[in-house]
Amino acid sequence: MDDWKSLNIRTEILNALKLKNFTKPTKIQSESIPPAIDDQRDILGAAETGSGKTLAFAIPILNGILNARSTESESDASDSDSESENGTGSELDSEPEVLEELDENGLGCVAVVNLPPDNYIRTNKKLWAVILVPTRELAMQVKNHIEDVAKFTNISIAAIVGGLSSEKQERILKKGPEIVVATPGRLWELVQRNEPHLMQLNKVKYFVIDEADRMVETAHFPELHLMLEKINLKKNNKRQNFVFSATLTMVHKAPYRVNIKNKKKIKKNLTPEDKLKSLIQLIGMKNPHVVNLTTVNCVTSTVKEMQIFCSVKEKDGYLYYFLKQNPGRSLVFCNSISCVKRLASVLSILKLNPLPIHSNMIQKQRLKNLDKFRANDHGLLLATDVAARGLDIIGVNHVIHYDVPRTAEIYIHRSGRTARASNIGLSLLICTPEKKNVYLNVLRTMKREKELPRFEVQLRTLQTFLACVKLAQEITTLEEKAKKETASTNWFNKAAEEMEIILDEDELPRGMGTSDLKKHKKLVNSKRKQLEMFLSTIK
Numbered sequence: 001m002d003d004w005k006s007l008n009i010r011t012e013i014l015n016a017l018k019l020k021n022f023t024k025p026t027k028i029q030s031e032s033i034p035p036a037i038d039d040q041r042d043i044l045g046a047a048e049t050g051s052g053k054t055l056a057f058a059i060p061i062l063n064g065i066l067n068a069r070s071t072e073s074e075s076d077a078s079d080s081d082s083e084s085e086n087g088t089g090s091e092l093d094s095e096p097e098v099l100e101e102l103d104e105n106g107l108g109c110v111a112v113v114n115l116p117p118d119n120y121i122r123t124n125k126k127l128w129a130v131i132l133v134p135t136r137e138l139a140m141q142v143k144n145h146i147e148d149v150a151k152f153t154n155i156s157i158a159a160i161v162g163g164l165s166s167e168k169q170e171r172i173l174k175k176g177p178e179i180v181v182a183t184p185g186r187l188w189e190l191v192q193r194n195e196p197h198l199m200q201l202n203k204v205k206y207f208v209i210d211e212a213d214r215m216v217e218t219a220h221f222p223e224l225h226l227m228l229e230k231i232n233l234k235k236n237n238k239r240q241n242f243v244f245s246a247t248l249t250m251v252h253k254a255p256y257r258v259n260i261k262n263k264k265k266i267k268k269n270l271t272p273e274d275k276l277k278s279l280i281q282l283i284g285m286k287n288p289h290v291v292n293l294t295t296v297n298c299v300t301s302t303v304k305e306m307q308i309f310c311s312v313k314e315k316d317g318y319l320y321y322f323l324k325q326n327p328g329r330s331l332v333f334c335n336s337i338s339c340v341k342r343l344a345s346v347l348s349i350l351k352l353n354p355l356p357i358h359s360n361m362i363q364k365q366r367l368k369n370l371d372k373f374r375a376n377d378h379g380l381l382l383a384t385d386v387a388a389r390g391l392d393i394i395g396v397n398h399v400i401h402y403d404v405p406r407t408a409e410i411y412i413h414r415s416g417r418t419a420r421a422s423n424i425g426l427s428l429l430i431c432t433p434e435k436k437n438v439y440l441n442v443l444r445t446m447k448r449e450k451e452l453p454r455f456e457v458q459l460r461t462l463q464t465f466l467a468c469v470k471l472a473q474e475i476t477t478l479e480e481k482a483k484k485e486t487a488s489t490n491w492f493n494k495a496a497e498e499m500e501i502i503l504d505e506d507e508l509p510r511g512m513g514t515s516d517l518k519k520h521k522k523l524v525n526s527k528r529k530q531l532e533m534f535l536s537t538i539k
């Protein structure tokens, strides 16, 4: 534990690290923690996936809160009359609030008032830190990770995310957690509802943007920009900012056609320095300490990268071949929700028990599927890029890019779900001729001169797998059709029932009648039996 001790970390935190068996800091931790703790510097940190960035910002925050509390209790002891810094009363919102009200004619008029809004009830606990992350699952994970390290402190941490009851989250905030980990949408919603604890947002001592390059994309998180405007409206020199990502310094070449079209004003390619500068400005950081540990390879060195080149028709077959031939915990990424849903049907019929996760699922089911995946050494998660960033699931053996990722960043983050914390793993990209350009572009952005090595398959074995997949696809299509037909007939029958009309079969919507449906079912059953036979020949 000596390496930790030299970082000036408090005993409460050291004890928790010891309990977790984290014997020494990772590189990003040993390079970020000292300037953050000793010099209270803002930190811009870039380091590969799975390298421990969460604790690189969480430890300085916990340490800072504990130190401040000790100082407060010392000064409280010496001056019991003075107002505690822990209470928010003296510090908060001394500035008048400007409220819009309606006059008797229903017209808007502006009233300047010194009082807070009616529902503004100050919590008596200070909001020390706000940590923003792009996805709900990541917020939960970061919260749990920090809680582990805060085990021997009485600092409380809350996750505030969309998809769960906002009333319940308001109840959590009422307890006054010192650290709030949140997704921007839900946090902003509660800020706008004047949630009392969050009224301290512009006074927080620590502000973190994790996965920052993704978070500042305006199109994805407009609320983050509104929040930044709000917290930067009034200068808060005491705020310490932390901005982290594995792809913070990654830049893309401006497309060639842009250069040709705008002959006179040729678009300058953004440099990593430009990118950092604009982040610093946007977030309102002051002279940040930059820790850039990204490597030339971009992807963690313990990830073995490979590719399969095949036609669109063969993709499912190659995927099934890989999954059957390479047992372990696998995470398959698709570019769309519809692809996840379709693959989930096909792979379920092939008895692989896939667990889908995408943004159209209810939040509780998303979390449930993640838990099931975590608990099963042979789990199979089918995900959109909602699971590409930050998720820390120990023991993911394979990441499969079923669809070529649209950008190098996505490729890096997806691949980073395996081989975490110095473990090894495989990242396999499936590419079709139509997507070859996108794939080459991803490699170009990562400055790779060579293509990824080919994943070799045994062609004879592959044929059996392709045959199984073909049957499974046929069954899926037939079942889908039957489901749609039944749904539309049911709807028609229900409508007729409500209108008290009795229908003959020939009055039902054109499509399958009851007898057609029976035949259809029979066909599905025979195909299923055929598939069972095929599957029994595969180990």
Ligand SMILES: Nc1ncnc2c1ncn2[C@@H]1O[C@H](COP(=O)(O)OP(=O)(O)OP(=O)(O)O)[C@@H](O)[C@H]1O
Pocket (backbone or CB within 6 Å): 021, 022, 023, 024, 025, 026, 029, 047, 048, 049, 050, 051, 052, 053, 054, 055, 245, 246, 389, 390, 391, 392, 394, 416, 420, 421
């Ligand atoms: N000092 C340490 N010693 C051993 N393991 C550690 C240490 N610090 C963190 N870890 C573990 O390493 C794993 C990765 O950490 P973390 O999730 O913070 O990575 P990250 O750099 O944020 O990754 P990503 O870029 O994918 O979000 C976690 O399981 C964490 O518990």
